[in-house]
Amino acid sequence: EADIYQTPRYLVIGTGKKITLECSQTMGHDKMYWYQQDPGMELHLIHYSYGVNSTEKGDLSSESTVSRIRTEHFPLTLESARPSHTSQYLCASSELHEQFFGPGTRLTVL
Amino acid sequence: AQKITQTQPGMFVQEKEAVTLDCTYDTSDPSYGLFWYKQPSSGEMIFLIYQGSYDQQNATEGRYSLNFQKARKSANLVISASQLGDSAMYFCAMREDHTGNQFYFGTGTSLTVIP
Numbered sequence: 149e150a151d152i153y154q155t156p157r158y159l160v161i162g163t164g165k166k167i168t169l170e171c172s173q174t175m176g177h178d179k180m181y182w183y184q185q186d187p188g189m190e191l192h193l194i195h196y197s198y199g200v201n202s203t204e205k206g207d208l209s210s211e212s213t214v215s216r217i218r219t220e221h222f223p224l225t226l227e228s229a230r231p232s233h234t235s236q237y238l239c240a241s242s243e244l245h246e247q248f249f250g251p252g253t254r255l256t257v258l
Numbered sequence: 259a260q261k262i263t264q265t266q267p268g269m270f271v272q273e274k275e276a277v278t279l280d281c282t283y284d285t286s287d288p289s290y291g292l293f294w295y296k297q298p299s300s301g302e303m304i305f306l307i308y309q310g311s312y313d314q315q316n317a318t319e320g321r322y323s324l325n326f327q328k329a330r331k332s333a334n335l336v337i338s339a340s341q342l343g344d345s346a347m348y349f350c351a352m353r354e355d356h357t358g359n360q361f362y363f364g365t366g367t368s369l370t371v372i373p
Contacts, residue, residue, distance in 0.1 A: 181361065188347060191363040206360070236301055240361075245291055245310065247353075247361055249303035 151175055154239050154250035161229055162258050169224040169253045171239030180222040181247075183238040184208060191238065197222055229257040260284065262350050264364035271340045272372050278325070279335040279367045281350030289355035292333040294324065297347040297366070306348075309333060340371045 151174040161167055173180065178199040183191040193206030197216040211233075212226050222241075226233055234257050239250040263282045271277035283292065294306040309317045309324045317324040325334040337344055350364040 183363075188366070188368065190365040191349070193360060196360065238303060240303070242353075242361070245308050246305060247293065247351075248305060249295075252301045252303075254301065 152239065152241055152248050152250040154237075154253050156253060157251060158254050158256075160256045160258065163228075163230055165229050167226050167229055167255075169226075169237055169239075169255070171222045171224070171250055172220050173222075173241040173248075173250075174220060175241060175243065175248070176219060177241035177243045177248075178219065179242045180216070181240040181242070182206075182212075182214060182222070182224050183240065184210070185236045185238055185252075187236070195224065229255075231257045233257050260364075261362035262352055262364035264350055264367050266367045267365070268368045268370070270370050270372055271337075273342060274339055276336060276338045277340055277369065279337070279348050279350075279369065281333045281335065281364060283331050283333060283350075283352045285331075285352065285354055287354040287356050291353045291355070292324065292326070293351040293353070293361070294322070294333075294335045295349045295351065296344075297349060299346070303349070307335070337369075342371050342373060345369060345371045 155170045180197045182195045185191045192208035194208045194210040195214040197203045203214050237253045240247050290311045292309045296304045307319045307322045309326045316326050321338045323336045347366045349366045352362050
């Protein structure tokens, strides 16, 4: 069983608020990822990291930022939430041949 | 060009029957990995099965098997003896080993198992 956690699981917030979605894993994986997924649709990579102090933007243009100060922690921050950010956000980590996902955060911006 | 193509937006299968979910991929990297994930309505992504590009045999995990045809660049998922709990979205994904270790996902196939 994968040990990757995301909080909060659900978040409803007003436009313009700053929010941070938390992701942590206890497997010691170097590689971590953030995906955005609308219901029933494909996953879009928004950020990834190969290790501490290493972060890259993914294919999907996003107004979010990430940091990787510790191996186990990879938070995603939206400086000013907008209704277009309403979606599910999935965090994942990988090592060798496996990629494990967290349970996701369902974000609604009013 | 799409890295991963899943051409079946929706599939239906009778309970206890087998079903094949199609996946084709595009890469010039000689070393890559292919993955299948299940996503039930709860939203979590569940890893099902992995196939490496150099693996000689098709991967199997319980009722799941991956029909790997390298020359055709296809990696179809076969689910045997379908169960009602198999109803979910299924995503095919690929990781290219020499180009940054990003994972590329298909658009998914929605599988419904009919009692």
